[in-house]
Amino acid sequence: MSARYVIGVDGGGTKTQAVLAGADGRVLSWGTGGPANLNRVPLQQVRASLREAITGALGADAGVPARAVGAVCLGIAGSTGSEDVIRAAISDLGLEAHVSVVSDVVIAFWAAIHGSFGALVIAGTGSCAYGVSTARATTAVGGWGYLLGDEGSAYDIGRRGMMAALRAADGRDEPTALLEELLQSLQVDTPRAVVPRIYQAAAGTTTDHIAGFAPVVATVAAAGDRVARSILHSAGNELGLMAMAVIDALSLRELEFDLALSGGVFKAGPLVTKHLASRVLAAAPGARIFVSERPPALGAARLALRDVGKDIEIVV
Numbered sequence: 121m122s123a124r125y126v127i128g129v130d131g132g133g134t135k136t137q138a139v140l141a142g143a144d145g146r147v148l149s150w151g152t153g154g155p156a157n158l159n160r161v162p163l164q165q166v167r168a169s170l171r172e173a174i175t176g177a178l179g180a181d182a183g184v185p186a187r188a189v190g191a192v193c194l195g196i197a198g199s200t201g202s203e204d205v206i207r208a209a210i211s212d213l214g215l216e217a218h219v220s221v222v223s224d225v226v227i228a229f230w231a232a233i234h235g236s237f238g239a240l241v242i243a244g245t246g247s248c249a250y251g252v253s254t255a256r257a258t259t260a261v262g263g264w265g266y267l268l269g270d271e272g273s274a275y276d277i278g279r280r281g282m283m284a285a286l287r288a289a290d291g292r293d294e295p296t297a298l299l300e301e302l303l304q305s306l307q308v309d310t311p312r313a314v315v316p317r318i319y320q321a322a323a324g325t326t327t328d329h330i331a332g333f334a335p336v337v338a339t340v341a342a343a344g345d346r347v348a349r350s351i352l353h354s355a356g357n358e359l360g361l362m363a364m365a366v367i368d369a370l371s372l373r374e375l376e377f378d379l380a381l382s383g384g385v386f387k388a389g390p391l392v393t394k395h396l397a398s399r400v401l402a403a404a405p406g407a408r409i410f411v412s413e414r415p416p417a418l419g420a421a422r423l424a425l426r427d428v429g430k431d432i433e434i435v436v
Contacts, residue, residue, distance in 0.1 A: 125189045126428060127177060127217075128421025130227055131156030131170060131196040133245075138173035139417040140184060145425060145432045147418070148184070151176025158205075159198035167209040170194070174213060186214035193220045193424040195227030195416060218427050224416060225250045225260065231419030232380035232412035234433065239366045239377065239407075241359050241396070243385035245331045247273035249362035253370035261365040266327050271358035272392075274385055278333035280351045281340075282318070286311055288347070296347035297340050305336055338388040352388055356395030359385075363400050367407070376406035386411045 125148070129138045136153035153172030155161045161169075174192075178184050192215060199206050203221040210219070229240040229250050239251035247270050248263030266275045285302040287293035289311035303309065306317045318329070341348035359381075367373055379400060385392060397409050418434045425432060 125184055126421055126424035127174060127189055127192045128227065128417045128419065128424050128434075129170065129173060129192065129194045129196075130224065130415065130417040130420060131166070131173075131194065131199075132224060133157040133160050133197055136169040136173040137415060137417045138170075138177040139415070139421050139434075140177040140189075141421045141425070141434055143190075143425070143428070143430060144435075145422075145430070146435045147421075149177050150417075151178070157197040158202055163205065163209070166196075166206070170206075170210050171213060174210060174215075187216050189215055189217045191218045191220070191424040191427040193222065193227070193420040193427065195222050195224045195420045197224040199223060220423065220427060222420075222423065225263070227419035227423065228382055228416040229380075229419060230422045231414045231416045231434075232382055233378045235378060236431075237370075237372070237377060238379060239363055239370070239372065240380045240382060240412075241363050242383045243272050243274070243355070243359055243381070243392075244383035245274050245327060246270045247276070247359065247362065247383075247385075249359075249366045251366035251370045251372070253372065254375070257370060259366055259369040261362045261369075272355040272362070272385065274331035274334035274383075275327050276358075277337050277351055277355050277385065278330040280354075281333050281337035281348065282314070282330065284347050284351065286314065294347060297343070297345045298337065298348055301336050301340055302333070305333060334385065335387070338391065341388070341391050349391060352391040353395045355385065356392040357399060359392070360396040360399030363396065364403060367400070367404050372407075373404045374406070376408065377404075379407040379409045380412040381409065382412050382416075 136156045138151040140148045151173040153169035156166045156169040206221045237252045237254045241249045249261040285298040288296045337348050341352050421434050
């Protein structure tokens with residue numbers, strides 16, 4: 121199949137981003153829209169967000185007609201089992217393209233990894249790991265959600281930071297600056313006043329109120345607080361375990377390969393990455409570990425190019 125253009129889309133819980141690329145892999149324009157995670161917003165919102173982002177990319181500086189697009193890859197959080205629903209959501213945009221739907225983790229991998237195989241660890245509000253072997257086999261680890269997993273995630277770090285603060289208030293654990301930071305962040309005067317604030321927020325549909333405390337834990341840890349540092353070290357170890365599960369499942373231990381790290385948790389720097397890297401490199405010394413800041417939509421565009429027979433990376 122030949123094509124002049126492709127579109128890659130990253131539909132997440134807070135926004136949707138679409139990128140238009142030429143057949144040579146060069147990015148031409150971007151479009152943005154609202155949230156598109158089917159687990160968090162209704163289908164009507166998903167449809168509106170996808171339309172806004174895609175039409176924005178087409179109608180930006182490039183001014184490309186929809187019929188000129190040869191392939192579209194949609195990386196949508198929460199799309200597993202709903203691929204046909206996602207395709208139908210953009211069916212009236214005038215696209216005559218091949219449309220594929222994959223998970224947001226898959227496009228994040230292909231955005232970050234430079235070669236044809238490797239591993240990715242994502243640590244944002246949640247956490248998971250994903251990889252592709254030299255034989256193109258794939259595996260995923262974690263991603264079980266905040267009730268059953270998400271170790272090393274912002275939610276996990278935030279929750280453990282709050283627990284440590286309240287344990288210190290009880291005298292059950294050593295003092296920590298996290299207690300004062302927790303009271304200030306919630307704008308309350310006493311530890312007991314934390315409870316209604318947290319449980320009232322938890323009655324909603326978001327985990328952001330707890331995950332939002334993770335950057336505070338990182339700041340306190342950077343200032344030398346032993347309790348906060350221990351929480352981040354543990355997060356790094358947990359994320360390293362995820363990485364090793366992928367590495368072993370795909371027989372990458374003896375190879376040189378990319379191990380990309382993606383997500384807000386890694387903004388904490390060595391407080392997290394040092395312990396992750398220590399666990400991985402002891403068993404897989406050929407791992408090239410780095411933090412990727414490439415937008416996942418670029419990975420979706422890369423997969424769209426593959427759908428039209430061009431196995432090349434996207435150039436920004």
